[in-house]
Amino acid sequence: MAHHANPTGLKRWLLTTNHKEIGSMYLLFSLAMFFVGGFMAMVIRAELMYPGLQLVQPDFFNQMTTTHGLIMVFGAVMPAFVGLANWMIPLMIGAPDMALPRLNNWSFWILPFAFGILIFSIIKSFLGLGAAPNFGWTFYAPLSTTYGPPSTDFFILAVHMMGISSIMGAVNVVVTIFNMRAPGMTLMKMPLFVWTWLVTAFLLIAVMPVLAGAVTMMLFDRHFGTSFFDAAGGGDPVLFQHIFWFFGHPEVYIMILPAFGIVSTIIPTFARKPLFGYASMVYATASIAVLSFLVWAHHMFTVGLPLQGNLFFMYMTMLISVPTGVKVFNWVATMWRGSMTFEVPMLFSLAFVVLFTIGGLSGLMLAITPADQQYHDTYFVVAHFHYVLVTGAIFSIYAAAYYWLPKWTGNMFHTGWAKFHFWSSLITVNLLFFPMHFVGLGSMPRRIPDYPLQFADMNFWISIGGFAFGVSQIIFIIVLIKCIRGGEKATAEVWENPEGLEWTVPSPAPLHTFEVPPTVK
Amino acid sequence: MDTVHRRLSAFSQKSTALIGLTLSSIAIGLSLSGAALAQQYDLTPGVTEISQQVYDLHRTMLYWCIGIAVVVFSVMFYSIFKHRKSKGAKPAHFHESTLVEVIWTIIPFLILVFMAIPATKTLIEMTDTSESALTIKATGLQWKWQYEYLQYEDDANLKLDFFSNMKTPEDQYKTPVRGTGLFPTPWGSDPATDQAVTSPPEKNEHYLREVDNPVYVPTGQKVRILTTSADVIHSWFLPDAGIKKDAIPGFTNETWFEIPEGKEGIYRGQCTELCGAYHGFMPIEVRAVTQDEFKQWLADAQEKQAAAELAAADESNVDFSMEELMALGEEVYNAKCSACHQPKGQGMPPAFPALAGSDIAILAEKRIEHILIVNRGKNAMPAFTKQLSAKERAAVITYERNAWGNDTGDIVQPKEIVENP
Numbered sequence: 008m009a010h011h012a013n014p015t016g017l018k019r020w021l022l023t024t025n026h027k028e029i030g031s032m033y034l035l036f037s038l039a040m041f042f043v044g045g046f047m048a049m050v051i052r053a054e055l056m057y058p059g060l061q062l063v064q065p066d067f068f069n070q071m072t073t074t075h076g077l078i079m080v081f082g083a084v085m086p087a088f089v090g091l092a093n094w095m096i097p098l099m100i101g102a103p104d105m106a107l108p109r110l111n112n113w114s115f116w117i118l119p120f121a122f123g124i125l126i127f128s129i130i131k132s133f134l135g136l137g138a139a140p141n142f143g144w145t146f147y148a149p150l151s152t153t154y155g156p157p158s159t160d161f162f163i164l165a166v167h168m169m170g171i172s173s174i175m176g177a178v179n180v181v182v183t184i185f186n187m188r189a190p191g192m193t194l195m196k197m198p199l200f201v202w203t204w205l206v207t208a209f210l211l212i213a214v215m216p217v218l219a220g221a222v223t224m225m226l227f228d229r230h231f232g233t234s235f236f237d238a239a240g241g242g243d244p245v246l247f248q249h250i251f252w253f254f255g256h257p258e259v260y261i262m263i264l265p266a267f268g269i270v271s272t273i274i275p276t277f278a279r280k281p282l283f284g285y286a287s288m289v290y291a292t293a294s295i296a297v298l299s300f301l302v303w304a305h306h307m308f309t310v311g312l313p314l315q316g317n318l319f320f321m322y323m324t325m326l327i328s329v330p331t332g333v334k335v336f337n338w339v340a341t342m343w344r345g346s347m348t349f350e351v352p353m354l355f356s357l358a359f360v361v362l363f364t365i366g367g368l369s370g371l372m373l374a375i376t377p378a379d380q381q382y383h384d385t386y387f388v389v390a391h392f393h394y395v396l397v398t399g400a401i402f403s404i405y406a407a408a409y410y411w412l413p414k415w416t417g418n419m420f421h422t423g424w425a426k427f428h429f430w431s432s433l434i435t436v437n438l439l440f441f442p443m444h445f446v447g448l449g450s451m452p453r454r455i456p457d458y459p460l461q462f463a464d465m466n467f468w469i470s471i472g473g474f475a476f477g478v479s480q481i482i483f484i485i486v487l488i489k490c491i492r493g494g495e496k497a498t499a500e501v502w503e504n505p506e507g508l509e510w511t512v513p514s515p516a517p518l519h520t521f522e523v524p525p526t527v528k
Numbered sequence: 529m530d531t532v533h534r535r536l537s538a539f540s541q542k543s544t545a546l547i548g549l550t551l552s553s554i555a556i557g558l559s560l561s562g563a564a565l566a567q568q569y570d571l572t573p574g575v576t577e578i579s580q581q582v583y584d585l586h587r588t589m590l591y592w593c594i595g596i597a598v599v600v601f602s603v604m605f606y607s608i609f610k611h612r613k614s615k616g617a618k619p620a621h622f623h624e625s626t627l628v629e630v631i632w633t634i635i636p637f638l639i640l641v642f643m644a645i646p647a648t649k650t651l652i653e654m655t656d657t658s659e660s661a662l663t664i665k666a667t668g669l670q671w672k673w674q675y676e677y678l679q680y681e682d683d684a685n686l687k688l689d690f691f692s693n694m695k696t697p698e699d700q701y702k703t704p705v706r707g708t709g710l711f712p713t714p715w716g717s718d719p720a721t722d723q724a725v726t727s728p729p730e731k732n733e734h735y736l737r738e739v740d741n742p743v744y745v746p747t748g749q750k751v752r753i754l755t756t757s758a759d760v761i762h763s764w765f766l767p768d769a770g771i772k773k774d775a776i777p778g779f780t781n782e783t784w785f786e787i788p789e790g791k792e793g794i795y796r797g798q799c800t801e802l803c804g805a806y807h808g809f810m811p812i813e814v815r816a817v818t819q820d821e822f823k824q825w826l827a828d829a830q831e832k833q834a835a836a837e838l839a840a841a842d843e844s845n846v847d848f849s850m851e852e853l854m855a856l857g858e859e860v861y862n863a864k865c866s867a868c869h870q871p872k873g874q875g876m877p878p879a880f881p882a883l884a885g886s887d888i889a890i891l892a893e894k895r896i897e898h899i900l901i902v903n904r905g906k907n908a909m910p911a912f913t914k915q916l917s918a919k920e921r922a923a924v925i926t927y928e929r930n931a932w933g934n935d936t937g938d939i940v941q942p943k944e945i946v947e948n949p
Contacts, residue, residue, distance in 0.1 A: 058731065059701050066805040066876065138876075143802045149777060150760040150804060154908050238778020244761060245776060279613070281623040309763060310774045311781035314655045318648060325640045329633060336632045339600060342607040344620040349612075357608070361601060368593035375643065377578075377650040378586045380772045381571055384763065384800040445569030450767040452800040455808030457701050459736050459798075465569065 021116070024108035025518055026093045029115050031415070033090025034408070036118060038487075040082030041401075043126065045477050047075035052473035054456055058463050067132065068456035069141040074129050076144025077162075080262070081169045082122050084396065087404045088265040089114075089176045092204050095411065096180060098509035098516065099198045101189025101525045106182040114175040121168035128158040143454060145255070148236030148247040152228045159229065163222045170215040177211035180204055189508070191527035195289070198507055199282065202289050203268030206296045210257045210264070213300075218254040221247065245310050252303035260299045262396060264292060266363075266403035267334055270356045273410050274338055276505040277353035278345030284337040291330035291337075298327040308379045317376045324374035328367065335364055350502070351425040355406035358433055359399060366394030369444065384454075387447025393440045405432075405483070412490055413497035417515030420490040428486060431479040438472030572767050575791040575816075579770030581650045589643065596639075654771070657784045660752035662745060668755070668762025668775035668799065669910050671806035671867070675743050678754070680826065688830050691915055693863070694809050695738040700731050701809075737796040742813040744829075746822035748789035756780045758910060763801035766814060774801055787816040804908075805876075806867055840917035844942040848919070850926070853939065857927025860920050864912070865928075873932040880908075884932035895938065898925055899948045913949065918942035 014022055023029060050071045054062045063071070093111065097104055105111045125140075132139040138156040140146070151159055184205050188197070197205075224247075227233040234240020236247045267288075275282045282288065304312060304320040312320075338360050347353070369391040373382055382388060405428075413419050442465045447453075451462045458466065497514040508527070512520045573583040611617045661681055667674040669691075677688040732738060745751045755764045755775035765772040769785035787795075799810035817825065862871065869875050873884035883889045888898050902921050905911035912921060922942045929938040 058735065064805070064876075065808065069802070069805060069807075141805075147761055147802070150802065154760055154804065238776075244778070278611075279619040280621070283623050284625075284629055285623070287629045309772050310776065311779070314652065317651060317655075321647065321651070322644060325644060326637075328640070329636050332636045333629070333633055335600060339604045339607065340628070341623075342604060343611065344617070344622075345607070345611050346613045346617040346619040347608060347611055348614070357604075360604065364597060364600060368597060372586070372589045372593060375585055375589055375647045377582050377647055377654055377770075378571075378589065380654070381582055381586070381767060381770060383772055384765075448571045449569050450572070450765070450797070452765070452798060452808070454802045457736060457808050459734070460731060 022112070024104070024112050026097050026105045026108070026111065027415075027516060027518060029105075029111050030090045030092075030094030032115055033086045033093055033118075036115075037083050037087035037090060037404075040078050040086070040122060041480070044075050044078035044083055045480065047071045047078070048473060049477050051075065052470040055458070055466050056470035057467065058458055058460055060457055063456070065456045066138055066141055069143070069454065070129065070132055070139040072454050073140045073143055073146075074125065077125065077140070078122070079396070080144065080258070081166075082118075084262050084400045084404070085173065086118060088204075088207070088262070088400075089173075091200075091265065091269070091404070091407050091411075092176075092180055094415065095509060096183060096201055096204060097187070098414075098512065098520060099201050099507055100184065100187060100192055101508050101521045101527065102183060102187035103519065103521050103524075105179050106187055107179045110175050111179055114172045114179065117168050117172040121165045121172065124161050124168075125165040128161045131158065145251060146225070147251075148225065148228070148244050152225050152236055155225075155229065160226070163226050166222045167219055170219045173211050174215045177208035177215075180208040181212070184208075189521070189524040189527050195286065196527060198268075199271040199285070199288055200265065200268035203264040203271075203292050206292050207261050207264045210261050210296055210299065214254045214257045214261075217250060218258075221250045221254065224250075245307070248307050248310060249303070252306045253300070255306065256303040257296075257299045259392075259395075260295055262400045263363075264295070266359070266400050267292065269403045269407045269410075270338060270359050271334075272507070273352050273356045273406055274341050274360075276410075276502055277350060277356075278342050278347050279503070280341060280345040281506075282337070283340035283343075284333075287333060288337055291333045294330045295327060298323060298330070302327055305374060305376075305379070308376050309383050321374055321376045325371065328371050328374070331367055335360060335367075348503075350409075351420070351422065351429055352406045352410035354426070354429045355402050355409065358429070359402045359406060362394055362398030362402065362436075366391055366399055369394065381450075382447065384452055385447040386443045386451050386453055389453050390440050390443035390447055393443070397440065398436055402432075405429075410502075411509070412487075413501045414509060414514050414516055416490050416494075417497055417513075418490050418492075418494035419497050419501075420486050421494060424482060424486045424489065428479060428482040431482060432476060435472050435475035435479055439469060439476050440472075442469050442472075574768040574770050575787055575793075575795070576769050576785050577788070578650070578654055578785065579768060581646075581653070582770040585647055585650060588646070592639065592643065654783075657752050657782045659750060660784055661749035663752045663754065664743065664745075665754040665756065665780075666743075666764050666775065668757040668759075668764070668803065668810075670759050670804050670908065671799070671810045673739075673762075673764070673799075673810065673812060674758075674914075675741075677826070686826070686830065688826065688833060689914075690741045690829075690833070692739045692741045692743065692813070694736065694811050695740045696732055696734075696736055696809075697729070698862075698866075700729050700735065734796065736809060737798060737811045737813065739811055739813040742794070742815045744815050744817060744822055744825045745787065746819040747787045747792055747816050748819060750784055750786045752782060752784045754780050754782050759908065760803045761801050762799045762803045762810065764797075764812060765800040766795060766797040766812060768795040768797075769814075772800060789818070792816050792818060836917075840919065844918040844946045846919075847941050847943075848922070850930075850939050853923040853926040854930060855923075856920065857923035857925070858931070860916060860924040861927050861931075864916065865924065868909070873928065873934075883928050884934060889928045889934050890936055892936075892938075895929075895940070896948055898929070899940065899945060903945065903949055918945045921945045 013019060020028065020032060050063065051068065054068055093105065128139040131137055137158060139158050140156070140162040142151040142155060184201060224235040228235055228237060234242040236242050236244050238244065271282055271288060302320060302324045304316060305324040308317055373379055373388065373391060409420065409425060446462045446465045449462060451458055499513050500510045501514060508525060511525065571583055571586045573580055663678040665676040665678055673692045675690060675692060677686040680686060753764060753773065755773045756779065757775040757777040759777060761777070762775040763772055764775055766785065771783045771785055773781045773783040793816055795814045795816065797812040799807060803810070868880040869883050873882060875882035888894045901909065902925055903911060903913050919942045922940045922945050925940045926938065928934065929936045
């Protein structure tokens, strides 16, 4: 490969087509959004610490819950997984780069602008210049159409841009995996992280256009006189929910399948034993993806679906827990009779298995339609999806970051600080989210800025847990900066006999790797 | 490489002990929820047969889930303690077993079938709204409920219809917040007077879950609730009856409950679908009384409503003094308008326009438009024809045209309101 002079400074990052540099940008962007979204969560918890309105207006509170959700889902979790895919998929399959490097650059650079628009609407609201989106991250019509603030149009534009970015990223992943595997790496020899991302990419390509359709219909209802979601013009507000959740439920799996891949990679390394049931893991991933299109209305058990509809979606939702259960059993079987050590990536992975399972089990409870009449839209749901997304998706991202950080930077991270980050996060995250089950069962609705007095004690402790969890994440920044600046030099293998092609290249991984494809036996 | 590992494995013993500690504290938390906290922090068994069935389903599911978690985590932690490198464990090499995979696919599937049967049974019962004795239509509005009594036993022409607003006084929850943005200032001042508040008033026992006009229902009879909405989606939630039904604009949903005889009392809930700024301030209060008491209440309420309508019709021909209209207007404004247009008429633009200094409330040529908006509603604002009498509407418009420096000197009389419906 001919070497040419690489641009330096800002141009290097604006123009780069290198998967490693783009991967790093995705990851740092996601980290920044994690803190922005986290700050909003702090405002929410500060308001909810005591009963009564103390800090913000109810409408501003709604803007915080809305933008917290949007930024965490689309700005923190999804770009983090895309960043990991960018860095690791070419290294794992022995490819020199992603298949479509310029598209890759564009997918990333759309994101700062999309979130710039969204964050602008929030800053505008800070300054008292009109409300930011305030209808919840699920933006149900007609609250978001007829009753939405003017900034809803910013939101629509931002969602379109995020969607374009995700679709292009997903296309890139699919093309890369299908065309650029090293000789000998058949599909059923691919690392599980690659497999789960392949399935995720198909989910993204299938559902992001549906989301784009939903926001376009909103835009038309708002400005061009259509009535897709307005009963007065022959439309149906519930149609919005069907469309949204047809996107939204696969979206949930988009945020958890790559996490399954990460944990399936890390546990075998530190158990020193191959992953139990590789083939069944692949099949389970594929069945979850298919079933994820058939469960959307379990978010809508109270909208008045016919009995047959409620029954169908209850059964399908219960069914989707089977392949998910298989995965958990396989991870436990991988640990069984292994030779385990407990490095930081392993600690996060073990915490993932336990806490994700708790989130999965509360999901099973939510699937029971009659009981969901009580749970629906209470804090029980909030507890459920935060167990799945924070101790699930976010913990897996931390596990991945600690696992591959030495490969990325060439330095070992400071184990003491990293363990402090882990334990501090583990304890506070449970103080934050576990009591939410209780207030939810006690009937406290979600998305309220003030609550009846019987929920006061628990909310105080939830807020304390929230602040402590927020502060704990700053420890990660310390670990990260220390690791980038120096530390014990990492070997190419980093860990003890880890499996995968990424460990055959030096640490830090040079800018260009696998210019000659390796052969996989 | 090796030094790293030695360092790491020194941590491992401590680490796993701590994982165990954390998990056992979660387990203790769970069992506590079964005992001391059960009253307050578990699902309510409620008072109806359905809510009891839902509670039983919930408990069954909870026990199954705890059981599954205990089995899976026990195996996992046994493995973590026994099969660790620091104890000299040598890794096995197995990585596949079709038999085991089939077993742990089929067993969960069977458990699920076992769970689905009672759930299906309860769901079918919950859906059956036939043969109800009383039908009430609950309409959600930002941010109150309107109840129309449609039919009771053989009487399908009840003519009873009222609004149900939250009763908790504003100063109990709103006191310290003023203005918009993240840090409204001055900290802790009363929005109405701008005076610093040193000690906010004590909160009522049923803070945020008490209303001015509760829904009365008879015990021992099936009550059918129809839900719909006049603006955005709301949700009618009564935990003690085990029901929650979305109120969707343009569509009508139905649900039902039957509070058994002997369970007379007050049952509370609130709106559970995000419906805008005051979503958290839209309570539901149901008073279950004996059938005799209910019939008495129904007759009284009908009589009172008819009398009020008559009086309002009379009043609409009378001219009132400025003082009287201003006094009543301020009262009505604070009760119905100030949540959106704010106590001093400053509004929360752009969603809720200001009234102080605004053309609509000042210019003479906008006087009729002002009346029409109050009568008919506009955008997010509901029509007030049904909620307020002509006199009340006249008073509030007079107030808006003269308060907060608007000083137009206009007096709007009920006659004008009726003439511009």
